[in-house]
Amino acid sequence: MAEExxxxxxxxxxxxxxxxxxxxxxNHNHNGVEMEGINDNNSISTNKESESIxxxxxxxxxxxxxxxxxxxxxxxxxxxxxxxKSEYQNVMVFQSSTYGNVLVLDGVIQLxxxxxxxxxxxIVHLPLCSIPNPKKGxxxxxxxxxxxxxxCPLYPSPQPDxxxxxxxxxxxxxxxxxxxxxxxxxxxxxxxxxREVSRHSSVEQIDICEIDKMVVDVSEQFxxxxxxxxxDPRVTLHIGDGxxxxxxxxxxxxxxxxxxxxxxxxxxxxxxxxxxxxxVAKALRPGGVICTQAESIWLHMHIIEDIVxxxxxxxxxxxxYAWTSVPTYPSGVIGFMLCxxxxxxxxxxxxxxxxxxxxxxxxxxxxxxxxNNEMHAAAFCLPSFAKKVIESKAI
Amino acid sequence: MAEExxxxxxxxxxxxxxxxxxxxxxNHNHNGVEMEGINDNNSISTNKESESIxxxxxxxxxxxxxxxxxxxxxxxxxxxxxxxKSEYQNVMVFQSSTYGNVLVLDGVIQLxxxxxxxxxxxIVHLPLCSIPNPKKGxxxxxxxxxxxxxxCPLYPSPQPDxxxxxxxxxxxxxxxxxxxxxxxxxxxxxxxxxREVSRHSSVEQIDICEIDKMVVDVSEQFxxxxxxxxxDPRVTLHIGDGxxxxxxxxxxxxxxxxxxxxxxxxxxxxxxxxxxxxxVAKALRPGGVICTQAESIWLHMHIIEDIVxxxxxxxxxxxxYAWTSVPTYPSGVIGFMLCxxxxxxxxxxxxxxxxxxxxxxxxxxxxxxxxNNEMHAAAFCLPSFAKKVIESKAI
Numbered sequence: 001m002a003e004e005x006x007x008x009x010x011x012x013x014x015x016x017x018x019x020x021x022x023x024x025x026x027n028h029n030h031n032g033v034e035m036e037g038i039n040d041n042n043s044i045s046t047n048k049e050s051e052s053i054x055x056x057x058x059x060x061x062x063x064x065x066x067x068x069x070x071x072x073x074x075x076x077x078x079x080x081x082x083x084x085k086s087e088y089q090n091v092m093v094f095q096s097s098t099y100g101n102v103l104v105l106d107g108v109i110q111l112x113x114x115x116x117x118x119x120x121x122x123i124v125h126l127p128l129c130s131i132p133n134p135k136k137g138x139x140x141x142x143x144x145x146x147x148x149x150x151x152c153p154l155y156p157s158p159q160p161d162x163x164x165x166x167x168x169x170x171x172x173x174x175x176x177x178x179x180x181x182x183x184x185x186x187x188x189x190x191x192x193x194x195r196e197v198s199r200h201s202s203v204e205q206i207d208i209c210e211i212d213k214m215v216v217d218v219s220e221q222f223x224x225x226x227x228x229x230x231x232d233p234r235v236t237l238h239i240g241d242g243x244x245x246x247x248x249x250x251x252x253x254x255x256x257x258x259x260x261x262x263x264x265x266x267x268x269x270x271x272x273x274x275x276x277x278x279x280v281a282k283a284l285r286p287g288g289v290i291c292t293q294a295e296s297i298w299l300h301m302h303i304i305e306d307i308v309x310x311x312x313x314x315x316x317x318x319x320x321y322a323w324t325s326v327p328t329y330p331s332g333v334i335g336f337m338l339c340x341x342x343x344x345x346x347x348x349x350x351x352x353x354x355x356x357x358x359x360x361x362x363x364x365x366x367x368x369x370x371x372n373n374e375m376h377a378a379a380f381c382l383p384s385f386a387k388k389v390i391e392s393k394a395i
Numbered sequence: 396m397a398e399e400x401x402x403x404x405x406x407x408x409x410x411x412x413x414x415x416x417x418x419x420x421x422n423h424n425h426n427g428v429e430m431e432g433i434n435d436n437n438s439i440s441t442n443k444e445s446e447s448i449x450x451x452x453x454x455x456x457x458x459x460x461x462x463x464x465x466x467x468x469x470x471x472x473x474x475x476x477x478x479x480k481s482e483y484q485n486v487m488v489f490q491s492s493t494y495g496n497v498l499v500l501d502g503v504i505q506l507x508x509x510x511x512x513x514x515x516x517x518i519v520h521l522p523l524c525s526i527p528n529p530k531k532g533x534x535x536x537x538x539x540x541x542x543x544x545x546x547c548p549l550y551p552s553p554q555p556d557x558x559x560x561x562x563x564x565x566x567x568x569x570x571x572x573x574x575x576x577x578x579x580x581x582x583x584x585x586x587x588x589x590r591e592v593s594r595h596s597s598v599e600q601i602d603i604c605e606i607d608k609m610v611v612d613v614s615e616q617f618x619x620x621x622x623x624x625x626x627d628p629r630v631t632l633h634i635g636d637g638x639x640x641x642x643x644x645x646x647x648x649x650x651x652x653x654x655x656x657x658x659x660x661x662x663x664x665x666x667x668x669x670x671x672x673x674x675v676a677k678a679l680r681p682g683g684v685i686c687t688q689a690e691s692i693w694l695h696m697h698i699i700e701d702i703v704x705x706x707x708x709x710x711x712x713x714x715x716y717a718w719t720s721v722p723t724y725p726s727g728v729i730g731f732m733l734c735x736x737x738x739x740x741x742x743x744x745x746x747x748x749x750x751x752x753x754x755x756x757x758x759x760x761x762x763x764x765x766x767n768n769e770m771h772a773a774a775f776c777l778p779s780f781a782k783k784v785i786e787s788k789a790i
Contacts, residue, residue, distance in 0.1 A: 062469070069471075070493030074457070076465040098465030115693065118778065298510065298722050325720060325728050325778075327693050332727010333720050370778040378773035383513065383720075383765040 061094060061102070063109055067263050068299050068330040073109075075099055075328070081222055086214035093222045099328060101222050103190060105215070105262060112328045116192055116226060121371035122324045122379060123336055124196035127256050127291035129351035129376060130338070131181065133202040180204030181255040184283070186242035186271070188260030189215035194229025197258070199361030199368075202353070207254075209238040209245040228365065243270055246279040254283050259292035264303060272303065274310045277339075281314050286343025290315070291336050297323055297386040298331035307337050308390050315339035320348045321390050322379035324370075336379075349380045456489060456497070458504055462658050463694050463725040468504075470494055470723070476617055481609035488617045494723060496617050498585060500610070500657060507723045511587055511621060516766035517719045517774060518731055519591035522651050522686035524746035524771060525733070526576065528597040575599030576650040579678070581637035581666070583655030584610035589624025592653070594756030594763075597748070602649075604633040604640040623760065638665055641674040649678050654687035659698060667698065669705045672734075676709050681738025685710070686731050692718055692781040693726040702732050703785050710734035715743045716785050717774035719765075731774075744775045 062074040075096040082093040092104040100113025111119070182205045185193050189210030197206050210216060216237065219227040230237065238245060242259075257280050264272035271292070280290050295303050304321065311319045317340030326334045340346035355361065356373045382390065457469040470491045477488040487499040495508025506514070577600045580588050584605030592601050605611060611632065614622040625632065633640060637654075652675050659667035666687070675685050690698050699716065706714045712735030721729050735741035750756065751768045777785065 060467070070491060071471065072455070072469045074467040074469060096465060117780075298720070325693070325726075327726035327728070329727075331720075331722035332724075333722070367779070369780045372779050372782065374776035375778055378776035381769035381773035383770055384762070384767050385512075385764045387767065387769075 061096075061104065063104075063107065063330070065108060065263075065330075067265060071330070073328065073330065075102060075109075075112075082218050084214055084218075086212050088212045091212075091214050091218055093218050102328075103215075103218065103223065108262065109328050110262070111190060111192065111223070111226065113223065113225070115327050117369035118324055118326045119329070119334060120192035120196050120226075121368055122322075122375070123258060123260060123291055123293065124193055125199075125355055125368075125371045126322055126336060126338060126348065126376060126379060127258060127289045128181075128183070128197065128200050128203075129353045129355055130346055130348045131255060131287070131289055131353060132344075133200075133353040182253065183207070184209070184246075184249075184254045184257045186246070186257065186259045186261070187211075187268075188258065189213075190219040190223060191216070191227035191229035192223075193258055193260050194232065194235055195226065195365055196229070198229060198232040198234065199355060199365060200353075201360065203234060206232065206235045207238065208235060209240055209242045211239070211241055213239050225366075231364075243276060243279065246276075246283050249283045251282050252285040252288075255285055255288050257284060257288070257290045259290065261293050263295070272307060274314065277310055277314045281341050284341045286341055287317060287346060288343070289338065289340045289346055289348075291338050294321065294335040294337040296329070296331040296333050297335055297383065298333060301386065301389055304335060304386075305389055311337055311339045316342035318346050318348055320380055321382065321386075322348070323382070324375070324379055349377060351376055456491075456499065458499075458502065458725070460503060460658075460725075462660060466725070468723065468725065470497060470504075470507075477613050479609055479613075481607050483607045486607075486609050486613055488613050497723075498610075498613065498618065503657065504723050505657070506585060506587065506618070506621065508618065508620070510722050512764035513719055513721045514724070514729060515587035515591050515621075516763055517717070517770070518653060518655060518686055518688065519588055520594075520750055520763075520766045521717055521731060521733055521743065521771060521774060522653065522684045523576075523578070523592065523595050523598075524748045524750055525741055525743045526650060526682070526684055526748060527739075528595075528748040577648065578602070579604070579641075579644075579649045579652045581641070581652065581654045581656070582606075582663075583653065584608075585614040585618060586611070586622035586624035587618075588653055588655050589627065589630055590621065590760055591624070593624055593627035593629065594750060594760060595748075596755065598629060601627065601630045602633065603630060604635055604637045606634070606636055608634050620761075626759075638671060638674065641671075641678050644678045646677050647680040647683075650680055650683050652679060652683070652685045654685065656688050658690070667702060669709065672705055672709045676736050679736045681736055682712060682741060683738070684733065684735045684741055684743075686733050689716065689730040689732040691724070691726045691728050692730055692778065693728060696781065696784055699730060699781075700784055706732055706734045711737035713741050713743055715775055716777065716781075717743070718777070719770070719774055744772060746771055 060074045060076050062072045064072045076098065077094045078097050079095045080092070081095055081101065082091065084091045089106045090104075094102050094104070096102050096112065099115070102112045103110045181200070181203045183197050183203050185197065185206065185208040187210060188194065188208060189212060194206060194208060197203060216227075216230075216239075220230070229235065246257075259271060259280075261271045262268045270276055277290075284290065292307075294307055297304065308319065308321060318338070320338045321335060322338060323333050323335040325332060338348045340348075351373070354373050355368070355371070359367070362368075455469045455471050457467045459467045471493065472489045473492050474490040475487070476490055476496065477486065479486045484501045485499075489497050489499070491497050491507065494510070497507045498505045576595070576598045578592050578598050580592065580601065580603040582605060583589065583603060584607060589601060589603060592598060611622075611625075611634075615625070624630065641652075654666060654675075656663045656666045665671055672685075679685065689702055692699065703714065703716060713733070715733045716730060717733060718728050718730040720727060733743045735743075746768070749768050749771075750763070750766070754762070757763075
């Protein structure tokens with residue numbers, strides 16, 4: 001869940017976070033936390049930044065934010081591995097005593113080695129197992145026939161030859177699309193989402209647009225099992241603003257877009273608003289899918305309510321909310337907004353392209369730790385208090 | 396999840412908790428946390444105890460335990476409402492700034508007003524919706540016929556007239572049991588489990604055995620929406636050792652036993668061990684069910700592994716593990732071990748006695764906030780890492 005912030009351009013002034021305020025006020029010492037600053041062009045280990053480690057429990061990192069007022073989760077720090085300030089955010093990596101290495105952006109935990117599997121696997125396989133595998137589709141008796149579309153009548157010539165497009169075929173079935181899927185990841189600079197996308201052999205091309213190169217670099221150095229996603233030759237990394245990237249994409253380019261964003265205060269705010277979802281819908285083929293990080297039902301129902309209402313207006317296919325357990329995220333859960341554009345029906349709750357049972361993807365990335373077919377279905381079951389609010393937004 | 400500790404008799408020496416050690420070491424001041432000591436025979440507000448509030452973040456309560464080393468969840472304290480030391484444990488209630496009133500036993504959060512619904516509703520309705528409603532059963536075409544058993548040939552005379560017993564009937568269906576269920580709650584002194592049990596009109600009698608009266612008393616005073624469970628006339632409260640209580644119960648007394656225990660270090664340890672489960676199995680009728688608090692798949696797989704192995708040996712009916720989200724429990728989740736004794740088959744995953752759709756129980760207790768039919772089924776879906784371990788314990 002690396003910080004993705006097209007909005008950083010519009011909001012260049014970084015908010016002062018509550019934890020920074022606390023640090024400034026109490027001015028604690030380090031209390032024996034071992035430091036290992038890494039010197040490159042952007043990384044600066046300052047006393048001010050390291051204070052965030054010791055402001056709550058000496059030698060512990062605590063996550064305090066106005067996004068979850070009145071509570072904090074703390075992890076014991078064995079060693080600070082990296083502290084830097086990029087153009088967009090503060091970046092910190094520390095070795096925790098029981099959660100492995102931890103990536104922190106602007107004071108908020110993005111991933112820990114111990115539980116990152118839950119987030120990465122769910123945000124990827126929920127959408128990608130829900131769209132038909134074009135390769136398998138060729139041989140399916142229960143699905144319309146597919147064929148490779150070399151020329152797409154919907155788009156002006158010359159057609160970009162690096163992208164395969166969906167197109168309607170009058171000759172074949174009502175809908176037809178290429179033999180391979182094209183996937184876009186917005187944010188997700190750590191590479192964990194890429195690692196999971198790369199398990200899908202039906203995917204031909206994986207574009208990623210991450211605004212902050214420092215996130216990519218620290219992941220490569222400190223999270224080798226996460227950044228392994230970049231080793232897939234189908235991946236093309238674009239360092240830049242995800243919102244701007246999406247606007248420049250030809251309509252209907254992608255089969256799936258995965259938005260691995262941070263919280264909607266500060267730089268990532270724009271990624272939770274209507275214009276962004278409109279750009280996503282345009283960039284998707286008909287029946288294409290988006291999966292975006294969508295906060296906690298325990299903490300952020302007001303935000304979720306707005307996201308659902310916006311998505312119902314924009315995505316004319318399916319609109320569903322799912323959630324899963326991630327211990328180091330506030331309230332211990334994180335949600336996902338899953339939508340499809342008008343076109344071939346997508347039934348997110350009953351995936352047509354199960355990854356479980358096909359072990360070919362395990363060779364380079366290891367077996368799935370969290371996701372399975374049952375967890376997929378269960379993710380869409382909501383507690384009554386959340387179901388009531390989310391269903392009230394149904395048109 | 397009130398502290399239930401039959402084992403306290405065997406382990407009278409209370410362990411010193413990590414947070415107490417921290418407090419003693421750092422010796423912080425109160426930093427403006429408002430205190431309101433309550434004077435009764437057992438409650439004593441001492442400086443030593445109030446230190447646990449301020450040792451981590453000034454004015455915050457932090458939950459540190461060897462059960463979840465290297466991490467801590469903290470809540471901001473508005474006001475300490477109660478601090479006391481009973482014969483068994485330290486009892487504290489504070490008003491938090493965003494989670495309502497919070498009950499803490501021996502430094503561990505037992506419930507907060509904001510998220511207690513998840514735990515109480517799941518630990519009760521998972522088992523009780525899984526056994527047939529005897530009243531409804533009379534009219535079901537798909538179930539064996541039931542009849543009221545006034546005399547049970549399995550037990551010596553005189554039969555206790557305050558309990559209805561299961562009995563085998565040669566005349567009727569292979570199994571027959573009374574028109575009403577009898578439920579035992581072990582622990583759960585706060586009353587939240589009772590509140591949920593009382594939603595089931597099929598239940599005739601609700602016994603509760605809680606070791607610590609102070610828990611019952613503070614709940615009545617500070618958690619009226621939780622302790623409301625005691626107002627049900629079907630409830631009989633026994634203050635005492637749950638293990639001893641169970642041993643004295645005639646075989647086959649209960650249709651369901653719900654064990655609302657604290658963690659298996661210190662006084663509640665016995666409630667996670669084989670002899671306790673053997674007592675439970677004896678106290679249940681054939682096809683009767685147990686649901687017990689069974690820790691976190693993220694933190695305690697080694698404990699869960701042992702519980703599952705024990706239960707598979709002892710319970711010859713169904714043995715299932717379920718889990719749910721509770722933000723203020725460590726790692727944000729809690730699990731439940733659900734088992735049935737040999738007898739009429741219990742399919743926990745497909746409940747035969749749904750409570751959703753029947754609103755008669757909402758009059759006094761309000762609507763369900765968390766549990767519904769979908770959440771019931773989803774609770775049994777496990778992440779791959781947990782599924783692998785738990786299924787490996789299958790016989």
